[in-house]
Structure formats: structure tokens, C-alpha cells
Amino acid sequence: MKKTNILYWTFTGLFAAFMFVFALPDIVSSKIAMEGFTKMSMPFYLLPFLGIAKTLGVIAILIPGYPRIKEWAYAGLFFDLIGATYCIFSISSPGQMVGNLAFMAVPITLGILAYIYYHKKLKA
Numbered sequence: 001m002k003k004t005n006i007l008y009w010t011f012t013g014l015f016a017a018f019m020f021v022f023a024l025p026d027i028v029s030s031k032i033a034m035e036g037f038t039k040m041s042m043p044f045y046l047l048p049f050l051g052i053a054k055t056l057g058v059i060a061i062l063i064p065g066y067p068r069i070k071e072w073a074y075a076g077l078f079f080d081l082i083g084a085t086y087c088i089f090s091i092s093s094p095g096q097m098v099g100n101l102a103f104m105a106v107p108i109t110l111g112i113l114a115y116i117y118y119h120k121k122l123k124a
Contacts (some may be wrong), residue, residue, distance in 0.1 A: 001124045008117035015110040016058045018061055022107075023058070026051030040087050054080060061114070067122065074115050081108050 025033040026047045033047050053076060059071035060066070083103040092100050 002121050004117060004124055008114070008121045011114040011117055012061060015077075015107065015114045016062055018107045018110060019054050019080075020058045023051045023054035023081055027055065038093050042087075050080065061118075070118065074111070074118075078108075078111060081111065 022085060024030075028051075029047045034044055037047060056096055057073040057077045057080075060069050061077070081104065085101070085108070088100045088104060089097065
């Protein structure tokens with residue numbers, strides 16, 4: 001139980017930190033976020049919405065209790081990551097593709113591990 005709890009909070013903390021750090025540029029519509037959206041031909045008005053949604057998802061997975069809200073938060077954060085991965089994949093040149101996909105594998109892996117240990121923690 002103790003090992004599961006430690007691993008759960010480790011993976012959840014890393015996943016939450018990663019998602020929050022990348023939500024901040026979206027919230028303030030920073031130059032780098034706007035450049036990325038320009039490359040993908042996406043409207044800028046989505047940036048603050050996505051940033052706030054990610055931040056709310058991070059808060060939801062960090063607050064103890066509320067299992068149904070956590071499930072929705074994990075789903076939303078994964079939809080965001082899968083969508084971002086697809087968008088990055090679609091605009092990457094062949095030389096950049098491997099590096100970009102490897103970078104996106106980090107938060108996806110952390111999220112999967114956090115989710116797995118969340119359910120292991122619930123069962124214990």
C-alpha cells in the first residue's frame with residue numbers, strides 16, 4: 001500500500017507539473033504558443049481555453065477524493081495530449097518527427113502511470 005501510494009503521488013505530481021507548466025503559456029497566449037498555433041493554422045482564441053482547461057484538470061487530479069471528476073480530468077488531459085501529439089506529428093518534417101514524438105511520449109507515459117497507480121490506490 002505504501003509503495004503504491006508513493007508511486008501514485010510521484011507519477012501524479014510529475015504529470016501534473018508537466019501539464020501545468022505547459023498550460024501557462026497557453027493561458028497568457030505567449031509568443032511561443034502563438035507561433036505553434038500559427039504553424040498548425042489554428043485560431044488563437046483556443047489558447048486560453050486550452051490552458052485553463054489543462055489547469056482545471058491538473059487541480060482535479062491533485063485534489064483527494066472526487067473519483068468521477070478525476071476520471072473526467074484524466075480523460076480530458078489525455079485528449080489534450082493525443083490532440084497535441086497528432087498536431088505536432090502533422091506539421092513535423094521527417095527529421096523532427098522522431099524527436100517530437102519522443103518528447104510527447106514523456107507526458108503520455110507519466111499520465112498512463114499516474115492513472116494506473118490511481119486505480120491501484122483505489123483498490124487497496
